[in-house]
Amino acid sequence: xxxxxxxxxxxxxxxxxxxxxxxxxxxxxxxxxxxxxxxxxxxxxxxxxxxxxxxxxxxxxxxxxxxxxxxxxxxxxxxxxxxxxxxxxxxxxxxxxxxxxxxxxxxxxxxxxxxxxxxxxxxxxxxxxxxxxxxxxxxxxxxxxxxxxxxxxxxxxxxxxxxxxxxxxxxxxxxxxxxxxxxxxxxxxxxxxxxxxxxxxxxxxxxxxxxxxxxxxxxxxxxxxxxxxxxxxxxxxxxxxxxxxxxxxxxxxxxxxxxxxxxxxxxxxxxxxxxxxxxxxxxxxxxxxxxxxxxxxxxxxxxxxxxxxxxxxxxxxxxxxxxxxxxxxxxxxxxxxxxxxxxxxxxxxxxxxxxxxxxxxxxxxxxxxxxxxxxxxxxxxxxxxxxxxxxxxxxxxxxxxxxxxxxxxxxxxxxxxxxxxxxxxxxxxxxxxxxxxxxxxxxxxxxxxxxxxxxxxxxxxxxxxxxxxxxxxxxxxxxxxxxxxxxxxxxxxxxxxxxxxxxxxxxxxxxxxxxxxxxxxxxxxxxxxxxxxxxxxxxxxxxxxxxxxxxxxxxxxxxxxxxxxxxxxxxxxxxxxxxxxxxxxxxxxxxxxxxxxxxxxxxxxxxxxxxxxxxxxxxxxxxxxx
Numbered sequence: 366x367x368x369x370x371x372x373x374x375x376x377x378x379x380x381x382x383x384x385x386x387x388x389x390x391x392x393x394x395x396x397x398x399x400x401x402x403x404x405x406x407x408x409x410x411x412x413x414x415x416x417x418x419x420x421x422x423x424x425x426x427x428x429x430x431x432x433x434x435x436x437x438x439x440x441x442x443x444x445x446x447x448x449x450x451x452x453x454x455x456x457x458x459x460x461x462x463x464x465x466x467x468x469x470x471x472x473x474x475x476x477x478x479x480x481x482x483x484x485x486x487x488x489x490x491x492x493x494x495x496x497x498x499x500x501x502x503x504x505x506x507x508x509x510x511x512x513x514x515x516x517x518x519x520x521x522x523x524x525x526x527x528x529x530x531x532x533x534x535x536x537x538x539x540x541x542x543x544x545x546x547x548x549x550x551x552x553x554x555x556x557x558x559x560x561x562x563x564x565x566x567x568x569x570x571x572x573x574x575x576x577x578x579x580x581x582x583x584x585x586x587x588x589x590x591x592x593x594x595x596x597x598x599x600x601x602x603x604x605x606x607x608x609x610x611x612x613x614x615x616x617x618x619x620x621x622x623x624x625x626x627x628x629x630x631x632x633x634x635x636x637x638x639x640x641x642x643x644x645x646x647x648x649x650x651x652x653x654x655x656x657x658x659x660x661x662x663x664x665x666x667x668x669x670x671x672x673x674x675x676x677x678x679x680x681x682x683x684x685x686x687x688x689x690x691x692x693x694x695x696x697x698x699x700x701x702x703x704x705x706x707x708x709x710x711x712x713x714x715x716x717x718x719x720x721x722x723x724x725x726x727x728x729x730x731x732x733x734x735x736x737x738x739x740x741x742x743x744x745x746x747x748x749x750x751x752x753x754x755x756x757x758x759x760x761x762x763x764x765x766x767x768x769x770x771x772x773x774x775x776x777x778x779x780x781x782x783x784x785x786x787x788x789x790x791x792x793x794x795x796x797x798x799x800x801x802x803x804x805x806x807x808x809x810x811x812x813x814x815x816x817x818x819x820x821x822x823x824x825x826x827x828x829x830x831x832x833x834x835x836x837x838x839x840x841x842x843x844x845x846x847x848x849x850x851x852x853x854x855x856x857x858x859x860x861x862x863x864x865x866x867x868x869x870x871x872x873x874x875x876x877x878x879x880x881x882x883x884x885x886x887x888x889x890x891x892x893x894x895x896x897x898x899x900x901x902x903x904x905x906x907x908x909x910x911x912x913x914x915x916x917x918x919x920x921x922x923x924x925x926x927x928x929x930x931x932x933x934x935x936x937x938x939x940x941x942x943x944x945x946x947x948x949x950x951x952x953x954x955x956x957x958x959x960x961x962x963x964x965x966x967x968x969x970x971x972x973x974x975x976x977x978x979x980x981x982x983x984x985x986x987x988x989x990x991x
Contacts, residue, residue, distance in 0.1 A: 477496055510570050515561045572915070574648060723794055754777050875914065
């Protein structure tokens with residue numbers, strides 16, 4: 366799973382608004398109407414000085430303007446991506462800002478529509494088509510009030526705020542003043558979040574109550590009595606060499622005063638609201654179809670996350686077929702081991718044998734790091750292009766472990782000089798078996814999320830395309846990457862191979878469960894029971910994962926749908942090219958165009974296959990003796 370701040374990095378964000386100023390520098394930030402006038406000016410076909418612009422120039426200027434607009438809408442993302450100048454503020458979640466942004470979307474699309482596609486170059490046309498499809502998708506989604514779901518067990522300010530503060534630059538006193546400004550902005554951010562949650566309650570749009578059980582504890586963990594244990598003050602506990610002593614004392618005093626006097630009271634207010642008002646007022650139903658306009662909302666989420674026109678029913682049936690197919694592979698693999706017993710007994714053996722589990726969190730993290738280094742040198746066998754950016758393996762923060770999945774990846778930033786990070790969960794070690802480690806590492810680190818994200822950041826494509834959140838491509842690639850352990854010689858241990866099949870089974874089960882919950886009226890208990898019957902996961906993991914599907918409808922569908930498309934395209938290429946098929950070149954082709962919808966990926970691969978086929982035929986005709 367790729368975990369982005371606010372779980373979104375698409376070009377335009379429904380949750381975004383005008384930047385929420387936390388310091389005086391924000392007063393000079395462009396207003397939404399300023400951006401509106403600049404989009405209108407582009408639509409006229411003339412530049413600031415009245416000069417006539419060609420279509421390629423208009424498109425390039427629109428991409429630049431959109432990127433600037435996005436970063437001003439989402440200062441959190443500007444910090445995450447390493448773009449300076451916006452580190453003293455949070456995003457604005459006020460109702461007014463949200464409404465203005467939603468009204469802006471058709472205005473931006475009209476500017477895009479005014480550009481004459483036929484006058485663009487081939488690559489420009491691809492970028493243009495992706496821009497328009499992204500804008501249309503955002504407009505389609507803006508009818509649904511996703512902003513009312515501003516906090517949950519896997520996202521929300523209680524997780525985003527400490528992460529953003531930890532990412533902020535800390536080289537100069539001005540950098541620390543930006544962090545201090547953001548601390549001062551937390552009470553307003555909390556007030557805006559509470560206002561959205563209240564409006565959601567009145568509209569009947571809340572998360573299922575059961576999923577919110579750990580959120581108060583997540584908020585409480587941000588306000589320990591001991592300042593030395595406060596995650597929000599972590600930046601103020603370390604300074605670069607040569608930092609002025611007077612500035613250090615000032616910042617430590619000011620941050621402690623703001624934290625005690627402003628931040629903690631606002632967090633207590635949020636905690637009290639969640640416990641006394643919001644959670645008791647959350648719905649007891651679990652399916653998205655139970656929300657206002659819920660069936661249409663879920664249909665949109667399915668299209669959005671899979672980038673296909675598949676219906677929930679069609680995906681449900683695909684899931685059932687995949688569960689049956691993978692189960693047969695599992696049975697065949699068990700027969701090749703020395704284990705004597707039934708399938709349920711084998712699962713019990715995997716879950717209970719202490720040899721499959723670590724006793725200390727640090728040993729688990731160390732083993733993941735060792736495994737990652739085993740994978741790295743194998744990559745040259747499968748890829749012609751490898752990224753320069755490095756990655757690290759670290760534990761998931763303690764405050765989030767209980768409600769988080771087994772692992773996730775957070776992209777790095779070349780601009781900020783920050784590597785990618787593969788986060789592994791050390792909570793409840795008896796639910797973290799060693800036989801899942803290979804598949805998990807291939808998915809989250811390399812050749813999965815890190816390799817794909819780092820390569821995308823190096824491409825010569827518009828900046829907004831580098832950070833799109835296209836789940837079907839991103840997660841489809843990462844799930845496909847798990848299967849590459851066969852080519853890398855990492856599944857010689859049958860238990861590790863069974864772990865890979867168990868993860869593929871888990872993604873197939875998701876197709877059944879997610880659609881069952883949100884489209885067919887399944888209960889949470891029914892979903893948990895189906896997972897226990899078909900998936901090889903600890904009970905705690907199953908509960909956490911099912912609750913994830915409850916709060917992220919449709920997202921979990923993208924993994925298997927994307928993986929099946931990539932695997933089908935590989936099979937097509939192998940069949941069409943025969944001996945001329947080059948796996949390294951195929952993988953490069955999949956990744957060299959950036960993050961694209963599955964339909965665009967298929968077009969790219971079919972065009973590549975045809976080009977390779979013609980090249981192979983030409984070489985054969987020129988061979989001696991022909």
